[in-house]
Amino acid sequence: MKYDVVVVGGGPGGLVAAKTAAEDGLKVLLIERKKNLTEVNRTCGQTFFLAGKYKGATESGIYCYRDPAKVEIAPDTNRFVYPQGFAIDYKGPIVPYYNTYHFSPSGYRIGKYPDGNEDPYGFFYDKETLLACLMAQAEKAGAEVRQGTIGLRAEDTGRNVRIVVRSGAAEEVIEAKYAVAADGNDSVTVESLGLNRNRPLLAPPLKVAGYIMEGVEGYPRNCWLSFCIPSISPRTDILMFMVAGGRMMVVAGPAEGSLQPKAMIENFMKHPTYAWWFKHARICRETACTIHMRLPIKVPAVGNVVVVGDAGAPYETLIQGAMASGHLAIKAIEKEVSGQNGYAEYVNWWQNAFEFNDPTFFKTTARYMFMNTLCTDEDVDFLYRLFEGRVGVSQLIISRNLELVKEGRPDLYNKLKEKGVDRLGLDVGDVWKGK
Amino acid sequence: MAYRITEECAACGSCELECPNQAISEGDTIYKIDPDKCTECVGFYKTSKCAEICPVNAPQPDPKRKETKEQLLAKFHKLHPNKEPKEG
Numbered sequence: 237m238k239y240d241v242v243v244v245g246g247g248p249g250g251l252v253a254a255k256t257a258a259e260d261g262l263k264v265l266l267i268e269r270k271k272n273l274t275e276v277n278r279t280c281g282q283t284f285f286l287a288g289k290y291k292g293a294t295e296s297g298i299y300c301y302r303d304p305a306k307v308e309i310a311p312d313t314n315r316f317v318y319p320q321g322f323a324i325d326y327k328g329p330i331v332p333y334y335n336t337y338h339f340s341p342s343g344y345r346i347g348k349y350p351d352g353n354e355d356p357y358g359f360f361y362d363k364e365t366l367l368a369c370l371m372a373q374a375e376k377a378g379a380e381v382r383q384g385t386i387g388l389r390a391e392d393t394g395r396n397v398r399i400v401v402r403s404g405a406a407e408e409v410i411e412a413k414y415a416v417a418a419d420g421n422d423s424v425t426v427e428s429l430g431l432n433r434n435r436p437l438l439a440p441p442l443k444v445a446g447y448i449m450e451g452v453e454g455y456p457r458n459c460w461l462s463f464c465i466p467s468i469s470p471r472t473d474i475l476m477f478m479v480a481g482g483r484m485m486v487v488a489g490p491a492e493g494s495l496q497p498k499a500m501i502e503n504f505m506k507h508p509t510y511a512w513w514f515k516h517a518r519i520c521r522e523t524a525c526t527i528h529m530r531l532p533i534k535v536p537a538v539g540n541v542v543v544v545g546d547a548g549a550p551y552e553t554l555i556q557g558a559m560a561s562g563h564l565a566i567k568a569i570e571k572e573v574s575g576q577n578g579y580a581e582y583v584n585w586w587q588n589a590f591e592f593n594d595p596t597f598f599k600t601t602a603r604y605m606f607m608n609t610l611c612t613d614e615d616v617d618f619l620y621r622l623f624e625g626r627v628g629v630s631q632l633i634i635s636r637n638l639e640l641v642k643e644g645r646p647d648l649y650n651k652l653k654e655k656g657v658d659r660l661g662l663d664v665g666d667v668w669k670g671k
Numbered sequence: 672m673a674y675r676i677t678e679e680c681a682a683c684g685s686c687e688l689e690c691p692n693q694a695i696s697e698g699d700t701i702y703k704i705d706p707d708k709c710t711e712c713v714g715f716y717k718t719s720k721c722a723e724i725c726p727v728n729a730p731q732p733d734p735k736r737k738e739t740k741e742q743l744l745a746k747f748h749k750l751h752p753n754k755e756p757k758e759g
Contacts, residue, residue, distance in 0.1 A: 270684065271697055277682040384697070386687070402693070424688050443726035445681065491726065498679075498727055524681035524726040 239265045241569065242399055242412035244387040244425045246273040248363075248555055249545030250418030251370035252324060252562030258377035260570060265410065266379055267401055269386035269419075274368045278525040279446035279487055282479055283333055283460070284316060284555050285358035301557035302589050307359050314361075316556065322563055325373065328365030329480035332356035336460040338473070338630035340620035341613040343509045346630045360458075360478040361555075389428035390415060392539040399425070414569050415541045418562060422528035423547035431543065435530040438550065438598065442529060444489030445497035448521040452484050454513045463510070464616045464630070466608045468503045470495065473608065483520060490527075497524065527551045532593055536586050537568055537579035550592050557590060604631050606657050615648050635660035673706035673736040674719055680729035686721040692750060695721060701729070706736050713740060714747030714756040 241257045243250045246268030257264040287302050307330075308315040308323075314330050317323045333356055336348040349357065375381055385403040397415035401408060417425035426432055455461060461476040468474065468488075475487045488500035505514040533548035542565040545558035553561060564582055571578025587593050607616060607630070622640060623633050634641075638658040642649040652658070676686075680701035687695045687702065692715075694708035704721070711732075712719045721730040738746070747756055 269687070269697075275682075277684070279683075388693075441724060445726055489726070496726075496728060522681040522727075524683040524685070526683070526685040526724050526726045 237396060237411055237413050239263050239410070239412035240573075241265075241414045241416060241566070242267065242397065242410055243416040243418055244390070244399060245417070245419035245423070245544075245547070246270070246367070246371070246381065246383070247418060247420055247545065247558065248366065248370065249547075249553070249558035249562040250416065251367065251374055252559045253416045253418060253544055253566050254379040254381065254562075255370060255374035255377055256322075256563045256566040257569075258374055258379035260566065262566070262570075264379045265412065266374065266381045267385040267387055267399075267410070268381065268383050271384040273371055273381070273383050274364050276363045276367070277521070277523050279444050279485075279523040280363055281475075281477060281487075282363045282485075282555075283358050283360050283477060285333075286356065287556070300591050301554050301560070302591065303556070303560060305556050305560070307356075309359075316559065318560055318563070320560070320564065324370075324559055324563075326361060326366050326369055328369060329362050329482075331360040331478050331480045332458055333358040333360055333460065333478075334458045335456070336462060336629075337456060338620065339461060339463045340616045341463075341465045341467070341507070341509060342617045342621075344617060344620035344624050346620055346623055346633065347627055348629055350627055360480045362480045363555075365481075366555075387419060387425055390417070390425045390541070392429060392541055394539065397540045413540065413573075416544050416562070416565050416569075417541055417547045418544040420546045421525075421549075421551050422530070423543075425541075426533070426543055426547050429541060431533060431538070431541075432530065435533060438529045438531060442490035442527040442551075443497055443524070444487060444491075444527065445501060445522065445524040446485045446487040447501055447519050448479055448483050448485045448523065449514075449517045449519050450483050451516040451518050452513055453516065455484070462630075463504065464607050464611075464620075465504065465507065465613060466611055466616065467613045468507065469500050469608060471605060471608050474500060474504050485523075498522075532590070534587070534593075535583055537565070537582050542568060542579075542582065548586070549590065550598075553590060560589070561586070604660070606652070606655060606660070607631060607634075610651060610655055610657070611648075615645075618645055618648065631660060673709035673733050673738060674704050674711060674721060674730045675706070675733040675736070676702050676704055676721075676729045677731050678729075679727045680725075681727055683726065685724050685726060686730065689720040689724045691715040691720070704730065706733065707746075708750060710743045710747045710750070711738075713743035714751070714754070716757075 240262040241264045243254045243266040254266040306317045313325045313327045315323045338346045388400045391398045399410045462473040489497040536543035536548045544561040544565045545553045568578035568582035692708045694705045
């Protein structure tokens with residue numbers, strides 16, 4: 237067998253897997269379909285959230301990776317430090333994340349954490365720099381990395397794994413004892429191995445776009461910004477966040493009928509309240525992606541295959557989850573090789589480390605979409621103005637204080653109450669019962 | 672006609688693995704469709720998958736490569752001599 241491990245996919249999860257395997261003396265090949273692995277054209281939030289501080293489903297309706305990984309900032313190299321006893325070096329721009337602000341169309345805002353908070357809840361990093369770092373570390377340790385090589389389908393023969401790959405016009409079969417499926421959302425490796433049998437699609441494909449820009453002014457730095465402007469984006473907020481190194485990104489989507497993500501971004505940049513931020517903006521990169529949201533994989537290690545990161549997730553494991561996944565997958569394989577049950581530990585970690593594996597998760601998070609789907613721009617302005625000054629996630633504040641809407645806007649109160657908006661907080665509480 | 676990917680393309684690659692003819696690959700700046708391999712999904716699906724999946728509407732019918740359904744079906748048979756066309 238030429239390789240001990242073949243890793244399909246050169247994102248953060250796959251690269252950490254390749255690096256870990258090589259450092260432990262395994263013969264590992266990583267294949268990545270892009271010609272340049274470090275070029276990021278798929279929309280990505282590029283934020284390392286500190287679990288344990290940044291509350292996921294309980295407070296914001298988006299899920300979190302639970303392990304309390306830390307970030308150490310140092311002049312020579314930053315490090316992502318994991319509770320399982322390993323760390324990943326990252327030499328590159330890094331910017332603390334202090335707050336998330338929810339904005340209404342007219343500019344009323346509600347902060348998730350107190351104004352002036354200087355205790356980071358996470359860090360913005362630059363993904364292209366991170367990928368370059370990880371690739372250099374993997375290759376230095378002896379991993380073979382083949383770019384411009386796409387995995388088409390995989391087969392677990394029982395004795396080994398065979399991956400059919402294409403590079404240019406040439407197809408070949410790669411054999412390895414083990415395979416790590418790290419080819420991301422809607423992984424072809426996972427699909428071809430028949431591992432999507434119990435993973436139905438949860439929604440039509442979600443189309444998003446993100447513009448990375450320089451020269452944007454006036455916006456609160458070190459923050460995620462979430463704009464609830466239903467007339468521009470009828471389903472979810474438009475998002476803005478920093479990309480470490482002096483840039484920022486605006487993300488919109490999913491596409492809704494004829495409303496396309498790029499047009500949503502462009503409409504936002506021309507919006508009367510916010511246009512002045514973009515007066516001198518230069519778009520440096522257009523990103524996009526279409527996401528297939530599937531039920532998460534229950535058992536991400538079977539036979540000679542271990543599933544890593546987004547390949548097994550509904551759509552994202554987040555950077556901290558993906559990297560942990562890559563590392564732990566290789567450790568699991570090594571245990572299996574030495575005759576111990578490494579898979580059980582990996583599966584157990586996977587099932588507990590991600591909120592998306594909680595049974596009620598999808599029911600509760602869908603309810604956070606009420607603002608854009610139920611409210612008009614004027615409704616949002618009224619609500620955010622009413623609750624401006626309070627601290628917390630805007631949807632939860634509105635939910636828990638819906639009675640206060642009755643006086644000024646009885647029609648809005650009735651509309652939201654009818655849809656159970658006042659019960660949003662209770663349902664989320666159920667998810668965390670006993671934890 | 673075969674489809675071509677326009678400059679709207681953000682090079683996200685979402686289309687690459689959707690193509691049943693493996694006609695899509697990464698170019699220098701944007702992705703590209705090999706027109707000799709594109710059957711507009713005739714033989715596989717009712718709709719053209721790349722256009723359907725693209726988040727920025729980059730794949731468009733190529734006016735320079737007008738092909739009838741019959742021509743596309745013939746192309747399908749040439750590319751996949753051992754396959755039966757579906758949907759058509």
